[in-house]
Amino acid sequence: DAGVIQSPRHEVTEMGQEVTLRCKPISGHNSLFWYRQTMMRGLELLIYFNNNVPIDDSGMPEDRFSAKMPNASFSTLKIQPSEPRDSAVYFCASSLGTTSRNQETQYFGPGTRLLVL
Amino acid sequence: RKEVEQDPGPFNVPEGATVAFNCTYSNSASQSFFWYRQDCRKEPKLLMSVYSSGNEDGRFTAQLNRASQYISLLIRDSKLSDSATYLCVVNPTGSSNTGKLIFGQGTTLQVKP
Numbered sequence: 001d002a003g004v005i006q007s008p009r010h011e012v013t014e015m016g017q018e019v020t021l022r023c024k025p026i027s028g029h030n031s032l033f034w035y036r037q038t039m040m041r042g043l044e045l046l047i048y049f050n051n052n053v054p055i056d057d058s059g060m061p062e063d064r065f066s067a068k069m070p071n072a073s074f075s076t077l078k079i080q081p082s083e084p085r086d087s088a089v090y091f092c093a094s095s096l097g098t099t100s101r102n103q104e105t106q107y108f109g110p111g112t113r114l115l116v117l
Numbered sequence: 118r119k120e121v122e123q124d125p126g127p128f129n130v131p132e133g134a135t136v137a138f139n140c141t142y143s144n145s146a147s148q149s150f151f152w153y154r155q156d157c158r159k160e161p162k163l164l165m166s167v168y169s170s171g172n173e174d175g176r177f178t179a180q181l182n183r184a185s186q187y188i189s190l191l192i193r194d195s196k197l198s199d200s201a202t203y204l205c206v207v208n209p210t211g212s213s214n215t216g217k218l219i220f221g222q223g224t225t226l227q228v229k230p
Contacts, residue, residue, distance in 0.1 A: 042223065043220040043223075104208060108160035108161050109160060
């Protein structure tokens with residue numbers, strides 16, 4: 001079975017450019033999460049969706065970041081304009097849902113390594 | 118105070134050793150607890166869920182102490198392949214389960230021959 005799919009796997013861009021990260025969750029999963037990981041701050045939750053609806057975006061650093069989930073099988077995280085401090089690994093994760101304890105397990109994609117020069 | 122705190126290590130141990138990691142959490146209403154494993158340059162993957170007072174899976178044992186608000190992970194007879202970062206994870210909510218998980222900074226384990 002396919003796991004969470006992310007693209008691109010690596011992205012190198014220049015400061016000021018727009019960056020779009022993509023995620024396809026596991027089929028049938030109702031919750032989708034975007035994380036950012038750096039050495040200094042560890043794994044940080046940016047935003048998450050339940051049934052395509054954004055539930056909590058309090059982790060989004062600032063207005064330069066936006067996320068959408070137009071349907072159950074696709075989500076994007078956009079940074080515009082990008083800055084060097086945005087350099088990190090961005091993970092997408094999905095889970096079955098929130099109605100019972102054993103549905104909490106989050107399955108992570110391979111991540112997108114972003115470098116902003 | 119961070120919601121989930123771990124000793125970052127690194128823990129350097131010889132093969133065959135027993136090693137234990139602790140993790141503390143701040144929200145006493147937390148109901149669900151997990152250990153994830155992350156290999157270098159890879160994504161985190163679920164290692165164990167921790168329910169009630171704890172559970173065991175082969176060489177791995179997870180314990181939960183609600184009174185002191187800490188979780189532990191014990192690895193017996195450690196293997197070279199156990200070298201990784203171990204992330205303590207907590208669902209911080211009480212009665213309303215939103216699915217949001219809080220990840221600790223991770224504890225790095227290096228098992229040496």
